[in-house]
Structure formats: structure tokens, C-alpha cells
Amino acid sequence: DKKFYGFLAPRAGEIKSPGREFLNEAVRISVKIKENVVGRDFREGGLRKILNLGHTFAHALETSSGYRNISHGEAVGSGMIDAVELSSYLGLCGQDAAAKALSLIESAGFRRIKIDGKTLLKLIMSDKKVIDRNPVFVLLKGPGEALVKELPVKALKKWLKH
Template sequence: MHSLNVDLGDRSYPIHIGNGLLARAELFAPVVSGRTVMVCTNTTVGPLYADRLNATLREAGAKAVHTVTLPDGEEYKDWPTLQRVFDALLQHHCDRKTVLVALGGGVIGDMGGFAASAFMRGIPFIQVPTTLLSQVDSSVGGKTGINHPLGKNMIGAFYQPQLVITDIATLNTLPDRELSCGLAEIIKHGAIADTAYLDVVEQNMPALLNRDAELLALVVKRSCEIKADVVSKDEREGGLRAILNFGHTFGHAIEAGMGYGQWYHGEAVGCGMVIAAELCKRMGRLSAEESARLKKVVIQARLPAMPPKLGVNKFMELMAHDKKNDAGAIKYVLLNGLGKANTSPADEALVRQTLLELGAGD
């Protein structure tokens, strides 16, 4: 088992990564012993892992364990579905000492965390991510929330978990498309902060796609280290943390423009990184070789590299709702060479030209 700590003072918490951790009651006990627990999961993950986890939580000393099961999909990351979590908490007479456990991918983690932040003005919660994307990204750092038709993750809160338990064995049931989505965030971490890590990912892409458990555990650990380091320096995205959104300005526009769930988050981010890299090349920030390399790695991960034909005007309209924007100006995460990211405005005409020439439509 690999363990690391997200250093946030009195909000610090451990991340444990390894095989078979859903059965390790001693890892959950410090948070759940003597408490009521509400497990929030979905219709895909629940039948696979909820019974196993619930048994472990009881073994860890939970005095009662309840489950709320939500429909699966990004399109359900909304107010009506979130309300079902509050309904379950109230129906089971949960209180401020209740622990909410989010068992699932990024949607469940974001919604469960947001519900925990708001119920009785805040109850403890545990992240148990079951997709590669959530294991390397969304389960770490305390961003929670739901989508709005005009923008992804526009309604939410910063709310840190008490604990993250990452069981690599859950990736054995992950569809190939979802595995590729997680690789998008892994590629992103290398592109923004660690070129040696990007080298490892690129060289071992076939093994990652074949679900080499030992390699996946090491990659998850390194991605979590990168994200934890950034989050510990900028918990609420006042500056540095925004670099974690490389590829996301374009990616979120794709998700919203296509309709949530049509393109998966990791697919949109993968394509968004290709667009951003091309923009950086045109701005003189990336060499042609670096831009081409990033596109090649994205394609190797079986992610789309061509934007959908939303139309340039639609792209610009959707990106205008990005949370990084400042006084109405779109701020992009750009690279000054691989491994070095920052936020910056970009000339609108150049962005439009880039999107048009990459095939985003008139």
C-alpha cells in the first residue's frame, strides 16, 4: 500500500492507494467508528462494491450503515439528483456526526462531497474513488459540486474529505473508455508539472491500457502527489491551483456544448489539451515538436484529438462562463514548454483561428 498526505493544516488527510483496500477495516475505523454512515453510490458501482464496502464499514465500528443509490452519468450531476442524497440523509435521521462515504467515480465524489458540505452545514466524508480519473484527480483536493446547463461545476464548494481510500482492484471492472478518461488527467499532470513523469506515462502506455496493477498504483500515487502539492499551496484556487485546469477551459466547453454525458470528461480534457497545446504553439510558448508529442500521447491513450463541430462562436460563448475568468476576460491555462504551466489571457482572434483550423466549425 502507498500512502501520502494532503497537507492543509487542520484539514489535512491521508490518501491510501493499493489493491484490496475496500476490505481493510482498519483504514476506515479512525473516521467511521461509532458513527452512522451514509454510502452514496450509483447504479453501476453499487451492485459491484457497495455490499463489500458496507461490510467493511460495519467491521470498522460503524453503528449503522445506509446506502443511497443515484442514477449513473454526468447528465445526473444536477439539483434534482442531489436532492435524493439529502432525502436519504433526512429519512434515516442522520445528524452532524454522520459520515458520508462517496463510492464511485468523479460524479459521485463531487455530488457526495457537495452534499456533505451542505447537510447540516457540513458533515465528515470519505472519498472511495472507483474510476482512474477520480483516483488521480477529482477525489483529491476538495472540489465538490454539480453542473449548470450553462457551465460545468458552476455550483459547489471547497470541502475536504477526511480520508481517501483508493482500491486499484476496482479498475478491473472499469470500461476501457473510462480508463482512457483517467489517462487524460495523468497526461495532464505530466504536461503541467513533471516531464519525467510524462516520459514514464508515454513509454508505458500499452501496460497502462492493459491495466498493469503495480504500474497503475505507482501512477496513481505520482498523480496524487502532484495534485496534493499544488492543493497544499493553493487550496481555493487563488492562483497556482488553476494550472490543474490545463485542457479544461476547452474541455468544459465541449462537455456543455455537446450535452453532458455525450463526451466523457476525460475525453473532453484530452481534446482540450490538444487545442491548448496548438494555441501555445501559435503563441510561441511550445515548439511544434512539443505540441505534436502531446497530441501523440493523447491519441495513444485512445482519446479524441479533434474537437467537435460546435462552431467557434459557441466555443467562445461557453468558455466565457469558465470559473478562471477575470472581469469577463477568458483566462487559459497555457504551457511555457512542457512541464511549465500558468494562467494567461490569449488573443481572441488567435483562439478563434486555432479552433477553426482544428475543425471546430464556423
């Protein structure tokens, strides 16, 4: 959501501040956005998928850890970093937009969780969202703008090796 991004970006440093006012407002707005998206796509036919930015990577991380040692939030934060970097690599969003998104994600305290590329690929390919042997990702198009993309497995392998 572009408007929410505009709210968060200039105040990113406040996300982890001791005061709860900013965090409470950010959560309130994000819940309203989610409610709006779910209301428009209750059966998850298309639009609702954009709420899953980072989840394809996150599910692989959670599986690799045996659902221990990594919280869902940490896995999604790391997955969002991967999704933004993959988006930039594919040319879906500019480097400036990717850098701003990464800065915002990292300002919330999230870091990339390392996992072997072969293991990551294997786990992603076992995800329920794989279509015709191609994984499906929610990727970044621009600030506050996501898209759902089926990615040829060859492209994913190339990115993992770069």
C-alpha cells in the same frame, strides 16, 4: 510536472495495457503531485490553476453536449489536445514539445471532439474564468510545464479560424 512527464513519456503505450501496475503507479504519482500543488495553494490563488490544463475547452464541450454523451475525462482529454495545439500556435511551446504532448495524450486514447468554432467561442466566453472579456487558459510551455494565460479574444478567434 517534468518528472512525471519523464515517467510517462517513454512508457506511453503501457497506459492502456491490460496490466494495472503501470496505471496504478501513474495514478499514485499524479495524486501526489495534485496533493502537493493543492497543499501549496489551498485557496486556488494561482499555482493550483495549472491542474486545469484543457478544462476551459472541456467545460465548453460538456455544456455543448448538455452534459450527456461526453464524459468529463473525454472532454478534458479533448480539451488538452486543444490547449496543446493553441500553445503551439501561440509559440508558447515548440512544435516538438507539442507533438510529444499530443502523442502522449492520444496514446491514452483521447481524441479531439469536434465542435463548431462559433459555438466553442460562445461557450468559452461564458466560462467563469473569463477576465475583462478575455478567456483564461492553462497552456503548455514545455514537457511537464504549464502556465496560466489570459488570452485576448481576438487571438482565440484567429486560432479557431486557422
